[in-house]
Amino acid sequence: MRAYVINRFGGPEVFEPAELPRPEPGPGQVLIRVAASSVNPVDCKIRRGDVPVGPEFPAVLHADVAGVVEAVGAGVTAFRPGAEVYGCAGGLKGRPGALAEYMLADAELLAPKPKSLSLEEAAVLPLVAITAWEAMIEKGRVQADDFVLVHGGTGGVGHMAVQLARWGGARVAATASEAAKREQAQQLGAECVIDYRQETVSQYVERCTGGRGFDLVFDTVGQPALDQSIEAAALKGRVVTIAGRSTLDIKPAFQKSLSLHTVFMLINMLHDYDKAAHGNILREIAGLVDSGRVRPLIHEQRFGFSEVAQAHALLESGRAMGKISLVAD
Ligand code: NDP
Structure with missing residues (x-):
């Protein structure tokens, strides 16, 4: 063949x-x-x-x-x-x-x-849909009254995560680098779109959630988005990441978040x-x-x-x- x-x-x-x-x-x-x-x-x-x-x-x-x-x-x-x-x-x-x-x-x-x-x-669809499902539904346990932030809202995994969170009844915010991508994120269901190159975390947390923070944050990017995810999470919020490049990326962020949030890491591609x-x-x-x-x-x-x-x-x-x-x- x-x-x-x-x-x-x-x-x-x-x-x-x-x-x-x-x-x-x-x-x-x-x-x-x-x-x-x-x-x-x-x-x-x-x-x-x-x-x-x-x-x-x-x-x-x-x-x-x-x-x-x-x-x-x-x-x-x-x-x-x-x-x-x-x-x-x-x-x-x-x-x-x-x-x-x-x-x-x-x-x-x-x-x-x-x-x-x-x-x-x-x-x-397969890899990104499975990953977004595991992150949003299984680990993140998205709920109808959640406000969810997806980093990389028009990426492979991110665009599925935005839609699954909306299906779960949540309100959704998404980051994207370009105007065309932010428009697309809105069409996928994000009500608050963020140009992460222009706005600081505290600015968009204020603008999107009135300063409360997000109940569930999905990092599909890795650092610096992982640290920003923890900063953007509400007290006792959940953070799911798939893109920590190494445990060195994950560990300080995890320690910083202990007792304030729950951080889940998905690494299923490296396992069977x-x-x-x-x-x-x-x-x-x-x-x-x-x-x-x-x-x-x-x-x-x-x-x-x-x-x-x-x-x-x-x-x-x-x-x-x-x-x-x-x-x-
Ligand atoms: P894509 O390349 O499709 O998407 C990556 C997204 O990241 C883009 O939307 C890009 O959008 C955004 N991005 C890039 N840099 C930044 C930044 N500095 N801040 C914020 N956003 C940024 O990749 P996938 O969605 O398919 O995969 C994402 C990551 O997850 C990869 O590292 C992949 O290997 C990993 N992965 C892990 C899995 C697992 O462990 N289970 C399974 C699948 C993927 P923009 O133009 O807006 O910057």
């Missing part, structure tokens, strides 16, 4: 086309004919060699996939050949990713794609996937998409798999709005 692989760590230019043997599904596995994927920061970190969790060389990267089931292994009853599925299912050690004609996935990591989305649209939970979250997300509660925000410039280098460069430039989609050649 055709694939795009890396044989060394480095910049976006390290991707190269390759021919690889087509895999066969083992017990519990599904063979997907890949239609689309998307770029996540973790794919770039693996490509650069920054995190030791990537597949072996020649490495097929990319976690997110949407496609059509080609064959199923022993014991798989949830999917049949021909089913359209989506999931976050590989691109990690021992699990080749989506930048190929076919990809193997554990059936429990997959769900039927939302009916109202194309495969290309569905492929941008929580299989059944992830498939189930994607089923919930599909329902929310099909009922019009959440929608993917996709950067206007679209890419094919052969343009994966340009797609990585765009993500790393910080200029993208929402998710970067990649369609199989």
Whole structure:
């Protein structure tokens, strides 16, 4: 089968086309004919060699996939050949990713794609939707009378978090660097939008919450946003972060917040996937998409798999709005 692989760590230019043997599904596995994927920061970190969790060389990267089931292994009853599925299912050690004609996935990591989305649209959702769900619903326990702040409100994870918080009944504020992004954050449901380059934390806490602070703050950025999150939280507020670059980032912030707030850290990409939970979250997300509660925000410039280098460069430039989609050649 055709694939795009890396044989060394480095910049976006390290991707190269390759021919690889087509895999066969083992017990519990599904063979997907890949239609689309998307770029996540973790794919770039693996490509650069920054995190030791990537597949072996020649490495097929990319976690997110949407496609059509080609064959199923022993014991798989949830999917049949021909089913359209989506999931976050590989691109990690021992699990080749989506930048190929076919990809193997554990059936429990997959769900039927939302009916109202194309495969290309569905492929941008899995990792960011699972992460936003775990942050907002499971760790953050968003409630109807909460005022929630999302740092990076038009980022991959952030745009899902804004919408999930609104679905949970909360009022939402979101940060974004550019006017067009702030307008988009409003369309996603944020009632208070913040240009974090212009306003101090105390200024926007005053403007958005009358000085009370936010009940739940979601940091999708890492420092300095983690410290700012703790500053922006109300007394006994909750802070969820996914982007502390190291425990050094997290520890001082955590100590500062002890007894005033609760800080949760999500680091699930560096652990094994929580299989059944992830498939189930994607089923919930599909329902929310099909009922019009959440929608993917996709950067206007679209890419094919052969343009994966340009797609990585765009993500790393910080200029993208929402998710970067990649369609199989
Ligand atoms: P994106 O690149 O899509 O979004 C990042 C966002 O950060 C952008 O919206 C950008 O918007 C904003 N941003 C950048 N710099 C700053 C700053 N100094 N202050 C405030 N906002 C800023 O990435 P994702 O949303 O996909 O992922 C975000 C992070 O979370 C990554 O580090 C990723 O690796 C990590 N992650 C962790 C997971 C886990 O542990 N479970 C799972 C998924 C992601 P703007 O233009 O407004 O600055």
